[in-house]
Structure formats: C-alpha cells, structure tokens
Amino acid sequence: MQNHAYRSRQLGLPLAAVFAAIVLTVGTLFGSSGAANAQQTTASSNRIWQDLKGDVFGDRAILLDSGVVRIEAPKRAQDAAIVPVDIYIDPAKAPAGIKSVTLIIDVNPAPVAATFEIGKDAGVTHLSTRVRVNDYSYLRAIAETQGGELHMAQTFVKASGGCSAPAVKNQDEAMATMGQMKLRQFPPQETMTKAQELQLMIRHPNNSGLQRNPLTQYFIPAHFVQKLSVSQADRLILSMEGGISISEDPNFRFDFTAHGTGQIQVEAIDTDGKVFRNQWPLEVTGL
Amino acid sequence: MIDRTRRKLVNGFACTAVSAAMLPCCLGRSALAAAYGLEFKLRKVADGVFAFQGVDELMSAANQGAISNLGVVVGADAVAVIDSGGSLIEANALIAEIGKISAKPVRYLINTHMHPDHVFGNAAFRQIGATIVGHRNLPRALEARGTFYLQNFREQIGDALIEGIEIIPPTILVHDRLQLDLGGRVLELQAWKAAHTDNDLTVFDSATRTLFAGDLVFIGSLPTLDGSLLGWLRQIDALAAIGAVRVVPGHGPVPADWPAALMAERRYFEILARDIRKAIADGIPLRDAVKTAGASERGNWHLFDDYNERNATAAFAELEWE
Numbered sequence: 201m202q203n204h205a206y207r208s209r210q211l212g213l214p215l216a217a218v219f220a221a222i223v224l225t226v227g228t229l230f231g232s233s234g235a236a237n238a239q240q241t242t243a244s245s246n247r248i249w250q251d252l253k254g255d256v257f258g259d260r261a262i263l264l265d266s267g268v269v270r271i272e273a274p275k276r277a278q279d280a281a282i283v284p285v286d287i288y289i290d291p292a293k294a295p296a297g298i299k300s301v302t303l304i305i306d307v308n309p310a311p312v313a314a315t316f317e318i319g320k321d322a323g324v325t326h327l328s329t330r331v332r333v334n335d336y337s338y339l340r341a342i343a344e345t346q347g348g349e350l351h352m353a354q355t356f357v358k359a360s361g362g363c364s365a366p367a368v369k370n371q372d373e374a375m376a377t378m379g380q381m382k383l384r385q386f387p388p389q390e391t392m393t394k395a396q397e398l399q400l401m402i403r404h405p406n407n408s409g410l411q412r413n414p415l416t417q418y419f420i421p422a423h424f425v426q427k428l429s430v431s432q433a434d435r436l437i438l439s440m441e442g443g444i445s446i447s448e449d450p451n452f453r454f455d456f457t458a459h460g461t462g463q464i465q466v467e468a469i470d471t472d473g474k475v476f477r478n479q480w481p482l483e484v485t486g487l
Numbered sequence: 488m489i490d491r492t493r494r495k496l497v498n499g500f501a502c503t504a505v506s507a508a509m510l511p512c513c514l515g516r517s518a519l520a521a522a523y524g525l526e527f528k529l530r531k532v533a534d535g536v537f538a539f540q541g542v543d544e545l546m547s548a549a550n551q552g553a554i555s556n557l558g559v560v561v562g563a564d565a566v567a568v569i570d571s572g573g574s575l576i577e578a579n580a581l582i583a584e585i586g587k588i589s590a591k592p593v594r595y596l597i598n599t600h601m602h603p604d605h606v607f608g609n610a611a612f613r614q615i616g617a618t619i620v621g622h623r624n625l626p627r628a629l630e631a632r633g634t635f636y637l638q639n640f641r642e643q644i645g646d647a648l649i650e651g652i653e654i655i656p657p658t659i660l661v662h663d664r665l666q667l668d669l670g671g672r673v674l675e676l677q678a679w680k681a682a683h684t685d686n687d688l689t690v691f692d693s694a695t696r697t698l699f700a701g702d703l704v705f706i707g708s709l710p711t712l713d714g715s716l717l718g719w720l721r722q723i724d725a726l727a728a729i730g731a732v733r734v735v736p737g738h739g740p741v742p743a744d745w746p747a748a749l750m751a752e753r754r755y756f757e758i759l760a761r762d763i764r765k766a767i768a769d770g771i772p773l774r775d776a777v778k779t780a781g782a783s784e785r786g787n788w789h790l791f792d793d794y795n796e797r798n799a800t801a802a803f804a805e806l807e808w809e
Contacts, residue, residue, distance in 0.1 A: 280635075282773075330804070362794070363603055363604070369715065369805075371627060371628075
C-alpha cells in the first residue's frame with residue numbers, strides 16, 4: 201500500500217488513471233494481431249496519451265513540434281530494458297529558458313518516466329538517458345518554458361522482438377552494488393559545436409512494482425530511485441523525479457554551463473528512503 | 488493409458504482455449520502436432536540420450552516456437568527432459584516422441600533458463616506429472632518477466648499458439664550442484680553465475696559424457712546476452728573444463744564436439760567487449776556505439792542483425808561500470 205501511495209504521488213496521477221492505462225494497454229495487446237499492428241498501436245498509444253495528459257498537465261494547451269524540444273530514440277527497441285533516448289532543447293526557440301522536461305512512455309505501466317527540472321542558467325540543451333519500453337509506444341518529451349508554455353515532441357518506438365524483457369538482468373549483482381556512482385566529464389569539443397558534458401551513472405535495480413508473483417499473485421514491491429539532483433556548488437544543474445520506466449542503473453548524460461570551479465554534487469533518494477550522495481571536483485577544461 | 492492421454496488432452500486444450508474449436512480433440516499428441524504442421528523428430532545422440540534440434544529462427548506461428556534444442560535422457564526407472572520448448576504444441580509433440588522411445592514416466596523437466604523458447608511448454612509436462620527443476624534464480628526471473636513474455640509473445644507467435652501457455656516456475660531448485668537419479672544413471676546439474684541469463688543451468692550425463700549446455704552454448708546462431716557478458720567470459724574456461732565428449736547446445740547443430748563448441752562464441756564475445764570498451768573510452772554514447780560494435784562478426788552467425796545490436800546495448804551498459 202505504501203508503494204502504491206508513493207507511486208501515485210510521485211507520478212502526480214490518481215491510481216485509477218494508472219490502472220486505467222494498464223487495462224488499456226493489456227486490452228490493446230490482446231486485441232491486436234496481424235498486419236495492421238503498427239498502425240493500431242500508434243492509434244492506441246495516442247488514445248492512452250489522450251486519457252493521460254489531463255492527469256499530468258490538466259487542461260493546459262500543449263504545442264506539438266514547435267521546435268522548442270526534440271526527442272530521438274531508435275525506431276525499434278533492441279533491448280526492452282535499455283532503450284536510449286535523447287532530448288534536445290533549442291535555446292533560440294525558448295530564449296527565457298526551460299523550466300522542466302517531462303518524459304512520457306504511453307504504454308508503460310508507469311507512463312510518466314521522469315520529470316527533469318533544469319536549473320536557471322544551467323545551460324542544459326541536451327539530455328540522454330535510458331528507459332524501459334514495454335510495447336509499441338510513443339515516447340514524448342514535454343518541455344515547460346519559464347513563461348509556462350508546454351511544448352511537445354514525440355517519437356514512436358516499436359517494442360523489441362524476442363526474449364528481451366524490461367527487467368533487471370543480474371539481480372544479485374544489482375543488489376550488491378546498489379548506490380555506487382560514477383561521474384564522467386567530457387570537455388567541450390574544439391569545434392565548439394558541443395558544450396561541456398557530464399555523465400552520471402548510479403547503480404540501482406530500479407525495480408518495477410507492477411510485476412506479480414505468479415504463485416501468490418501479490419505485487420512485488422517497487423524499489424527505484426525517485427529523486428535525484430545534480431548541482432555545482434549548491435547551484436542546481438538538473439534534478440529528476442523518476443520512476444520504474446528509467447532503466448536499471450540510471451544513467452544521464454547532459455551538457456551544462458559551468459559557473460566557476462565548484463564541485464559537482466549528486467544526491468539520489470530511492471523508494472526505501474535510502475540516500476546516496478557523492479561529489480567530484482570539476483575538471484577544468486583550460487579554455 | 489489412452490484414457491489418461493485423452494483426459495490430459497482435454498484438460499490441456501479444450502477447457503482453456505478460445506481456439507479450441509479449431510482443435511481436433513480426438514487426435515493423439517503427435518497427430519495433433521502434425522495437424523499444426525510441426526515435424527518433430529528426436530535424434531539419438533548417445534546411448535539413452537536424445538535431442539531435438541530447433542530451427543535458427545525467431546519464434547513464430549509458422550515454426551511453432553520450436554527454435555531451441557531440447558533433450559531427453561532415459562534411465563532404468565524414469566525419463567528426464569531438458570527444456571520444454573516454445574509452445575504447448577511443441578511440448579506435446581516431444582512428449583509423444585518420448586512415448587515411442589520409452590514407456591517410463593517423465594519424472595523431471597529441467598529448465599536450463601528463463602527464456603520462452605525453453606519454458607513455454609512447461610504446462611504440458613506438469614500435466615503428465617513431471618517435477619520441474621531449475622536454477623535457484625529461475626523463479627525470481629520468471630516473476631519479473633512472466634507477464635511481459637505472455638503479452639509480448641502473443642503478438643509474435645499469435646493467439647492460437649499462446650493459448651494455454653503458463654509461466655510455471657520450478658519446484659526443485661539448484662543452488663550449486665544437484666544430482667538426479669533416473670535409475671542406473673545420474674544426471675549432474677550445475678547452476679552458473681550470471682552469463683547468458685542470471686539463471687543458467689547445465690545438465691551432464693556422466694554415463695555417456697554428454698553435456699546439455701542450454702544457452703550457455705550457441706553454435707551458428709548468434710548468442711543473445713540477457714545476463715552478463717563479463718560473467719559469461721569469466722566462466723567459459725570452467726565450462727570448457729567439463730569432461731564431456733559432446734554437447735547439445737541451446738541453439739545450433741546437435742550434437743557438437745566439446746569443448747570446441749565454445750570457440751566461436753568466445754571469439755564473438757571478446758570482439759564485442761573490445762569494440763564496446765573502445766567506444767566507452769572514446770566517450771561515444773551508447774546509441775552510436777551499438778551500431779558498429781561487433782560488426783566484423785556479421786558473416787559468422789545466423790540472426791546477427793536480429794540480436795547483435797541488442798547484445799551490444801546490454802554489453803555497453805555492463806562494461807561502462809568496469
């Protein structure tokens with residue numbers, strides 16, 4: 201029960217909506233077959249989104265493909281548990297900056313994969329992460345500008361074929377190494393087309409709580425990183441509220457604008473209330 | 488015996504299936520399989536040891552899910568089966584073939600790991616009273632994936648073939664090693680650390696020195712990585728040290744020479760790891776690295792384009808932590 205409360209609060213969704221989405225998903229799966237599959241699932245993914253967006257964004261207008269935000273993912277997921285996704289912000293189209301980006305995977309049991317808050321003047325224009333994708337689905341990035349406008353980009357991902365599942369590959373290892381972190385720093389490229397980048401990696405199983413034990417039919421408790429923040433000298437670069445659609449060993453790579461030479465600080469909190477902290481000196485690039 | 492079989496058929500199909508209307512319920516198992524277009528032949532690989540060789544394809548309605556290799560070992564008292572196949576049709580065809588070889592009961596069904604092409608036939612073996620044996624991690628792995636497998640594979644293999652398939656976990660668990668006595672013949676089961684999956688189990692028949700390697704060994708058909716690349720590479724020498732003279736791989740020709748059967752997959756894993764490590768060191772992101780890693784192996788494997796990018800993706804996520 202506690203987990204359910206967590207989840208609904210964290211997603212900003214009533215539980216009923218989450219379960220409605222599941223029922224819809226399952227209904228879609230069981231009802232579809234044959235050649236018209238992809239067409240049908242594009243439509244059914246959109247239907248789920250139509251039901252979902254009011255729960256997440258109320259009745260606010262959402263502008264599609266305005267150029268403020270762009271999203272890229274492979275057309276076909278190779279490994280359902282690790283699907284790379286890239287979100288780009290165009291600063292020229294949003295001169296006042298972006299407040300947050302929400303990543304949605306329509307058909308997943310927890311469709312709101314993550315909401316990223318972007319620090320003021322943090323200069324984040326590109327964010328990569330890895331997600332679980334359960335079935336044919338749109339992936340959507342919805343950016344909120346400082347002025348409160350919502351801009352959306354979307355891309356359709358076909359589920360992986362074969363036996364890859366959106367589950368933890370090596371559960372013993374995942375539990376034994378939980379909480380380890382790694383930060384990689386990439387200097388800006390000489391061509392100046394690419395800014396300084398950080399890649400933050402956290403070891404965590406990020407387990408789903410929506411899988412049932414086949415014998416008892418009880419839900420297996422969820423256990424995932426629900427909050428994460430990356431700062432430089434107490435100044436926010438990026439924070440995330442996330443869920444089980446983020447892959448095992450959550451992994452984020454993003455560009456940013458350094459302010460001074462202060463340390464990079466990371467804090468993550470999981471659904472068991474465990475807090476993981478770390479910090480690293482900024483690698484000065486000498487430019 | 489006939490009554491018993493018929494009752495099982497009725498329980499196994501007619502009661503559960505929406506598609507039951509299509510099934511000729513009065514037919515025996517092999518006739519039933521034939522009616523579905525599956526030609527199922529067991530070949531003898533050693534004295535009292537038999538195997539079925541699956542096709543090098545993805546599971547589909549056309550191939551009845553029969554893509555992995557299955558094994559049968561006949562003792563003086565009982566029969567053990569290694570893996571149940573990718574559908575109930577396939578599993579029932581296997582049971583029918585076993586009936587032609589031996590009248591002894593199938594006492595054990597051993598699942599070598601969690602994947603659908605190896606466990607989707609489990610219900611047919613429960614139906615005939617076999618006890619299911621698996622790696623200590625197998626129940627947990629099936630818990631996490633079972634629902635997804637049933638949903639995902641309904642699209643892939645179709646409503647008719649998925650009907651009645653259940654995810655049934657083992658009740659005898661192998662923590663490290665376990666011996667199963669079939670009467671005058673002892674099978675040695677060994678649980679491995681994460682490699683192909685985190686629940687890989689091998690079965691060794693010491694009487695004929697035949698190894699059933701499950702998907703720890705792929706020959707000709709590209710190995711799939713759903714556990715740990717480093718774990719697989721670390722354990723490959725221990726695998727090679729098993730004193731077998733032949734192996735029934737999880738996929739590929741049956742039987743094959745041992746330990747030569749390991750050479751090709753070891754080479755592939757080493758190349759994949761080398762390419763991915765270089766990409767990580769160069770700061771190349773996952774989405775780009777997986778498009779080229781392992782590409783020099785393309786000509787050496789069936790299903791390369793189906794699985795290599797997936798393997799590279801899993802390998803990248805693992806090797807990033809080295």
